[in-house]
Amino acid sequence: MGDALDEPWWEPQPGTHRSSVSKSPDPSDDEEMEKSTNTSKPAKPDSDSKSKPAASKKRKQPVECFLTRPEEKEESTAKVKRRRKKKISDILAKSCPKPGVPEDLQKLLSQHFGTKRSVIELEELKLPDSCFLPANDLTHSFSSYLKEICPKWAKLRKNHKEKKSVLMLIICSSALRCLELIKSVMAFKGDCKIIKLFAKHIKIKEQMHMLESGVIHLGVGTPGRIKALVKQDGLSLNSLKYLILDWNWRDQKLRRMIDIPEIRKETIDLLEMGIIKLCREDSVKLGLF
Numbered sequence: 001m002g003d004a005l006d007e008p009w010w011e012p013q014p015g016t017h018r019s020s021v022s023k024s025p026d027p028s029d030d031e032e033m034e035k036s037t038n039t040s041k042p043a044k045p046d047s048d049s050k051s052k053p054a055a056s057k058k059r060k061q062p063v064e065c066f067l068t069r070p071e072e073k074e075e076s077t078a079k080v081k082r083r084r085k086k087k088i089s090d091i092l093a094k095s096c097p098k099p100g101v102p103e104d105l106q107k108l109l110s111q112h113f114g115t116k117r118s119v120i121e122l123e124e125l126k127l128p129d130s131c132f133l134p135a136n137d138l139t140h141s142f143s144s145y146l147k148e149i150c151p152k153w154a155k156l157r158k159n160h161k162e163k164k165s166v167l168m169l170i171i172c173s174s175a176l177r178c179l180e181l182i183k184s185v186m187a188f189k190g191d192c193k194i195i196k197l198f199a200k201h202i203k204i205k206e207q208m209h210m211l212e213s214g215v216i217h218l219g220v221g222t223p224g225r226i227k228a229l230v231k232q233d234g235l236s237l238n239s240l241k242y243l244i245l246d247w248n249w250r251d252q253k254l255r256r257m258i259d260i261p262e263i264r265k266e267t268i269d270l271l272e273m274g275i276i277k278l279c280r281e282d283s284v285k286l287g288l289f
Contacts, residue, residue, distance in 0.1 A: 097138065097248070097250075099135055099136055099137050099138045099248055099288075100135055100136070100245075100247035100248055100288040101135050101288070102127075102129065102132040102135065102286075102288070104247075104258075104288070105127065105245075105247075105286070105288065106126070106127060108258060108264070108268070109125060109126075109127070109268065109271070110122070110126075112268050113125055124276075124280075125272070125276055127276060127279055127280070127286070128279065128280060128282075130282065131279040131280070131282065131284065131285055131286055132285070132286050132287075132288075133149040133242075133285050133286060133287035133288075134148065134149060134287075135247075135287070135288040136247075136248060136287075136288060136289045138248060140289075141184065142181055142184045142185055142188075142289065143184060143185055143186075143187040143188040145287075145289055146185065146188045146244075147188055149242070149285075149287050150168070150242060153188070153190070153192075154190060156217075156241065157190065157191070157192045157217045160215060160217055160239060161215060162215070162236070162238065162239045163211065163212060163213075163214065163215055164211045164212055164234065164235060164236045165211075165216075165235070165236040165237070165238055165239035165240065166195070166216050166217060166218060166219040166235075166239065166240065167192075167217050167218065167239060167240065167241050167242065168217070168218045168219070168240075168241065168242040168243075168244065169197075169219050169220075169221075169226065169240060169242070169243050169244070170185075170218070170219070170220045170221075170244045170246065171221065171222070171223050171226065171243070171244070171245050171246060171257075171267060171270070172198075172220065172221070172222060172246045172249075172257065173222070173246065173249070173251065173255075173256075173257035173260060173263045174198075174222065174251070175196075175198040175199070175200035175201075175222065177246060177249060177251075178196060178197075178198050178220045178221060178222065179196075181220055181246065182194060182196070182220050185218070185220075189217075189218060192217035192218050193214065193215065193216045193217055193218070194216070194217070194218045194219070194220060195207065195210055195211065195216045195218070195219045195220075195221075196220060196221065197219045197220065197221025197222070197225050197226050197229065197235075198220075198221045198222045198225050199222065199224065199225045204225065204228060204229065204232070204234070207225075207229060207234065208229065208232070208234035208235075211229075211234055211235060212234075219235075222263070222266070223263060223266035223267040223269075223270045224262075224263075224266045226270060227266055227269055227270045227273065230270070230273055230274070231273075237274050237275065237278065237284075240275075240278065240283075240284055241283075241284060241285065242284070242285050242287065243275060243284055243285070243286050243287070244286075244287045244288075244289055245257070245267070245286070245287070245288050245289065246289055247288040247289060248288070248289065249289075
């Protein structure tokens with residue numbers, strides 16, 4: 001009896017104490033479970049990792065380069081065109097000089113009045129072929145050319161008695177060119193009187209006074225000053241017989257008088273003021289030197 005009382009009363013029977021008594025969870029077992037789940041399941045790719053390479057690929061696309069390249073080409077071509085426009089003298093230097101012909105003046109008038117006048121008005125401004133003198137073939141001096149187109153000059157100048165008018169007008173692009181032609185015309189002029197009809201160093205009132213005070217046979221000037229004298233009734237076209245355009249001469253920039261916009265416009269305006277009408281009436285002859 002004493003031995004039986006010494007054993008604890010609460011000791012479970014063999015075979016049942018493990019199921020009835022609960023054990024506390026071991027933290028090491030949880031860690032092992034987490035490791036197993038982490039190794040068994042594949043890691044999900046991060047969403048940010050997908051978006052980043054996609055964005056980097058889009059940035060690498062040369063979209064901006066394709067947009068800027070044609071603009072650079074257009075700018076470069078525009079610059080080349082502007083440079084070519086400034087080099088007019090180089091283009092004229094390479095071209096062979098061609099003597100002016102009546103068709104050149106006809107074409108100039110049609111281009112100037114083509115969009116501004118009606119068909120009837122254009123017909124009235126057309127110059128007849130009979131009014132043109134033989135054009136210079138680039139072999140004549142100025143005196144020899146005038147002798148060829150006007151063989152009866154001595155008789156004309158003797159019969160000319162009208163003031164404020166001249167028998168021949170020579171139109172040039174500049175005052176310096178006028179002085180050159182006045183010197184070269186000495187062999188032709190004989191006893192005739194010449195007047196300078198340009199604006200450089202000469203006032204228009206002085207020129208009007210010279211035209212009123214005596215008989216003058218030949219006038220050499222620029223189209224702008226001659227047009228101003230005709231407008232102010234300082235120069236009359238009644239006695240005019242010959243109008244010579246210094247057509248083929250070129251300045252330092254290799255420009256003819258029709259290549260200079262101001263001179264070209266003044267010349268056309270002067271022709272329209274009454275010379276075309278006189279040419280159609282066969283009173284004035286035109287020459288291209």
